[in-house]
Amino acid sequence: MRKSVFALLILSETLCFGQGAGAARKRIAVFDFDNAGVAAAPQMVFFTSTPPNVGKSATDLLITRLVQGGKAIVIERAAIDRVIAEQNFSNSDRADPVTAAKIGRLLGVDAIILGSITHYDYDDKVTGGGGNALGGLVRSSMTTKHDIKVRVQVDARLVSTDSAEVLGAVQGSGDVMKKGVKMDVRDTSRVMSGGGPGNNNPVMTEAMDKAIAELGGKIETALPRIPQHVQAVDGLVADVNETGRLVLNVGSRDGVKQGDRLQVYRVGKEIRDPATGKVLLRDDTLLGDAVVSVVNEGSSIAQYGGTQKPQVGDAVKTPAKQ
Secondary structure, three states: OOOOHHHHHHHOOOOOOOOOOOOOOEEEOOOOOEEEHOOOOOOOOOOOOOOOOOOHHHHHHHHHHHHHHHHHEOOHHHHHHHHHHOOOHHHHEEEEHHHHHHHHHOOOEEEEEHHHHHEEEEEEEEEEEEEEEOEEEEEEEEEEEEEEEEEEEEEEEEOOOOOOOOEEEEEEEEEEEEEEEEEOOOOOHHHHOOOHHHHHHHHHHHHHHHHHHHHHHHHHHHHHHOOOOOOOOOOEEEEOOOEEEEEEEOOOHHHOOOEEEEEEEEEEEEEEOOOOOOEEEEEEEEEEEEEEEEOOOEEEEEEEEEOOOOOOOOEEEEOOOO
């Protein structure tokens, strides 16, 4: 019967991007992509810099792509981080479908997107440059020509928050080939193989943009096949009058929507396991149904239609699936 204070805080502070495009849109959360493909990419021998967190950058790009597409409601990443912190999960836990599904249920989303950078390949071949003649002298030029070949591949899985089942796997790739690119050898930021979004390497950025565009399109195509997560309502009657109007202590942040049909129960005796003290079942009595007419953030109003009179403290719940 108790509401989860934690869930209420998360839902009340969650920012949903791209609202207003229709109730049929699925609610999704995108977890930070794994960076393993970047870490495994060969580094040029004269650079020892740590590979950038391209996984996080890819996540940002995908969120932007999905929000702009308007076919999904994307949950703010701060809400995901809050759940992980409050539930004492580690960052590595988020890659596990079962853990991801649990986080997704707390967020009230239909699916979680888990992803990984599987290829982050940068091939730079020097094809020209060197000296030029001036007054009979050969002077060394700091400019060289390069043939650059880049491949970025991103894989993603769509995980059901109800069953932790992987509903689909999609892939996006970006291949870019540039010939005769002139570079100043002193401009190390343009030739470092660890370049990526935000790291001043336009070739890697172009390849990443292509990969995310393809990945986002495939995710949008898969969205209609994702089953909608129905958040179970579990609240109490806060007030009742003679006309059957009920004021409930649950609202939109608890998953209540206008037109919802809820069942009203008289709370009964708890039957416990004599050995462990665990509640085995509760002998509640079904009084009747109530249809929600007005929904506020933390409360709602419903019209009761049963024959037995409800009272303050009675339970209201989502009907059990048949």
